[in-house]
Amino acid sequence: MTTPTLRGVATKAGRDAWRTLTELFFDGEAQNRFHQASASIGVSPGLLKGLIHLDTVTGVPMRDLADHFGCDASYVTTLVDGLEEHGFARRDAHPTDRRVKAIVLTEHGERARATAMAVLFEPPACFDVLSTAEQRQLRDLLAKVAAADTTLHEAVPHGLAAPA
């Protein structure tokens, strides 16, 4: 189980920014965007979360998936079973440790992932209130934050952070 990152220190502006961001996600227009995205490729939200964290190049050990998602290993088995049934991923052998299975995306999985991400990454209509200059500002600020998020770049080179 991943330990929560709760510090209790942050500037007022930073707290407000994060709060608004959270509101936008959990109660705004885009509130069920993740559900839409997974529905667009006929999988459950759980499967899409897995799909997003994988890639066609680097096999991710199932144990790492459980750690990343903070879930039980048995659920990872269920997840990977589901991905395999859809033809989206496969279990590869680990080169040195025969206990671990490295999960890699198939090409079919890669395409499904791209489809889902197109839905997921479509900005909500409210973004239109920002001028182009403001949208660039916002993009740059968020990019800086994301670059500092260690979890986001942990083990997966071509993970979610790769440009579409």
Add this chain to the structure above:
Amino acid sequence: MTTPTLRGVATKAGRDAWRTLTELFFDGEAQNRFHQASASIGVSPGLLKGLIHLDTVTGVPMRDLADHFGCDASYVTTLVDGLEEHGFARRDAHPTDRRVKAIVLTEHGERARATAMAVLFEPPACFDVLSTAEQRQLRDLLAKVAAADTTLHEAVPHGLAAPA
């Protein structure tokens, strides 16, 4: 069922900004923040989502909750049952239409909501890379976007958008 807000038109910068924001939520440090927040008050994520959308002043018809969340009415019954069992909400009669039940937060529910929000709204550590000036910029840009999100301000005056 709420119709998805997919337009297909947006500036490149706007799309990138939204994408990064989505990444931050679904694959970054704060990836399971909502789960933590609901655990902090001993409810399921579903119940917290309901809690967040309610308040102590304005009763929200169950039908409106179903529309907002894009879920079935029967699930709203389950949700409100759960909130009542925790003493977090109650069903009030509608003044003119005896079919509808207006759901209002109890004081106990209000306190639980505040506790959960304190967890939910705690910014992830990666926010520290931004200077105070940058955090203010980010806050202002996001506030502008949130103000334009109609869903966020639909029927609930003291909803999630109210300052802590």
Add this chain to the structure above:
DNA sequence: TATTGTTATACTCTATAACTATA
């Protein structure tokens, strides 16, 4: 007749516990 909400029911999602194989 149409709408709000409930009940009964079943299917999906996720965790706990006990197990096998490998290190």
Add this chain to the structure above:
DNA sequence: TATAGTTATAGAGTATAACAATA
């Protein structure tokens, strides 16, 4: 002995369908 993954099972979350009360 400890760790990676699986199986069996149970519990929570969510939907569908049929229903009661009210409009």
